[in-house]
Structure formats: structure tokens, C-alpha cells
Amino acid sequence: MQNLAKQNNIILSTVEHHLSSKFGLQVSIESANSIGGGCINNALKIKTNIGDFFLKWNANGPADIFIREAESLNELKKATGDSLQIPEVVVSRIVDNTPGFLVQEYFPIQVSNNKSEEQLGRGLAIIHKYKNENFGFYNNNYCGATTQNNTWKPNWVDFFSDNRLRFLLNLINKERPLPVSELKVYEKLLGRIPKLIPDFSDPVLIHGDLWSGNYMISTNGPVLIDPASYFADREIEFAIITMFGGFSSTFYSAYNETNPLPADWRNRNLLYQLYHVLNHYYLFGGAYQNQALAIAMRYL
Numbered sequence: 001m002q003n004l005a006k007q008n009n010i011i012l013s014t015v016e017h018h019l020s021s022k023f024g025l026q027v028s029i030e031s032a033n034s035i036g037g038g039c040i041n042n043a044l045k046i047k048t049n050i051g052d053f054f055l056k057w058n059a060n061g062p063a064d065i066f067i068r069e070a071e072s073l074n075e076l077k078k079a080t081g082d083s084l085q086i087p088e089v090v091v092s093r094i095v096d097n098t099p100g101f102l103v104q105e106y107f108p109i110q111v112s113n114n115k116s117e118e119q120l121g122r123g124l125a126i127i128h129k130y131k132n133e134n135f136g137f138y139n140n141n142y143c144g145a146t147t148q149n150n151t152w153k154p155n156w157v158d159f160f161s162d163n164r165l166r167f168l169l170n171l172i173n174k175e176r177p178l179p180v181s182e183l184k185v186y187e188k189l190l191g192r193i194p195k196l197i198p199d200f201s202d203p204v205l206i207h208g209d210l211w212s213g214n215y216m217i218s219t220n221g222p223v224l225i226d227p228a229s230y231f232a233d234r235e236i237e238f239a240i241i242t243m244f245g246g247f248s249s250t251f252y253s254a255y256n257e258t259n260p261l262p263a264d265w266r267n268r269n270l271l272y273q274l275y276h277v278l279n280h281y282y283l284f285g286g287a288y289q290n291q292a293l294a295i296a297m298r299y300l
Helices: 002-023 065-080 114-127 156-175 180-196 234-244 249-258 266-284 288-298
Strands: 029-034 042-048 051-058 089-093 100-105 141-143 146-148 204-206 215-218 221-224 230-232
Touching (some): 002 051, 002 100, 051 065, 065 089, 065 100, 065 114, 065 141, 114 249, 146 266, 156 266, 230 234, 266 288
Antiparallel strands (some): 051 100, 089 100, 141 146
């Protein structure tokens, strides 16, 4: 606890310095209160003499994790227009001799309702109309703390097979080696991917990690937070959406009214979930190993 308090003091002093440089005036932090920030980063609401901000920081994560998150937020902001709230990035900083951090716009929270669920569905559908020529992103980024290989590819089959499943399996095998028998199952599955997902799809922007903990309802409507964005087949967005639930029928109806999903999208949903289940195994171990294997075998 003492070490955390010391790091808090260091980070707050550093944030004051950077906010002062950003705004060209002396910014003072008047209070800092801890709020829910997930299992990876520390999260604070900071009250300053120029307003409130949201601060997340980490002394031990990947050096560029907040720089990459800022890139995702900025790209989502281009795609949403007025359909959803995307936090404005104020300052982002790498992890070096001091903790890295991200300061962004703060939103007061309110309780979800049918109107906000509808706004969320329509807003996500609009994001999924924001296209690129290729699949990938401008830099590699992170899903949780796991590196995502976002090297551009013109073909979704290749991107999903190589940049997502094969890349992650290689990471896993270095940290949590899988039995040879399981690796053979995944290799067989990778060979079947061209038969399991469409040959053609549009590269559209996705949030990348949109479970129920990565959006909130503010007084101005739904807010997307903690993105891991890239240009993808939009169906992979629904892998994490369906993995943990928490999205209402109102959300799905609003989405489909604005940007209808293919009638057979659920046939591929579990296959796309495999990426996130493997990522959870990589990060946390445990029963995710058997869950991932069961998914893989289902598609053989």
C-alpha cells in the first residue's frame, strides 16, 4: 500500500506537469479518487483547477500501451460522429522511469436504460461503416496486456488466421506451452479457416474489446472506453460482446436496423470467440485452456 501511495504521488506530480504544458497554464490537482479500472491499470478521477479528468496509469505494463490506446480512441472518434461518446485524449505517456499514463475526458455516469441501449447499438453500427482498404491498424496495440499483431493484410482469412490465432498461439506456447496434441488440433483448424469464414468482407473499424465493462452510460449517452481497435470483419466484434453477455435485445435490434448482420453470423461467432478465450488463457491460465480446445474441435 505504501508503494502504491508513493507511485500515486509520483504520477500525480508528473500529470500536473504535463497538463500545465498542454494547457499553457499552471494546473493543480486538488483531489484524486480511485475508481474502477479493471484488473490491469490503476484508475483515478482527478479534480483540478481547470476541471475533472479521468486518469489511468500503470508502472509495469508494456511501454507504449497508453500511446496505442490513445490511437484507438482517436480513430474511434473519427468514426462515431455524434452517435456515441468517445473520451477526448488529453495526454498519453509511455512507461519509462516513471509510470505511464493516459489522461482523458471525464464523464459523469448514470444508470443504463432502453434509450441508451438503443444509442449504443446504433452507434456501434455506425462505427462498423467506417472502412479501410486493408485489415489491421497503424501500429500493433494491446487487447488487455496482450500484443495484437496489426500488420496490414488485404485478406480477412489471412489476417484472422495469421495475425490473430497463429500469432496468439505462438505467444502462448512461449509462456504457457500447450501439449503437442493440442497444437495439432489448432494447426488443423488453421488449415480449415478458409472454409469457415467468408472469402470477402469489408475492413471496418471495431472497438476490439467491447465487453460490458468497456462501455459506460453517461449523462450524454453511451461512452466507449478501453479500446483495442483495428480494421476487421465486424463479426469479430460480436465475439467478445457475446462471450460475457450484458447486451440487451434493444441493443441488437438497434444495431441491425442501422447495419444488419448476416443471417448466419452466429455460425461463426464461437470461432471468433476462440481468439478471446485463448487470450484469457494466455493472461490468466486455468480452465480457458480446455474451453479454447473445445471450441477448436467443434470446427474441425
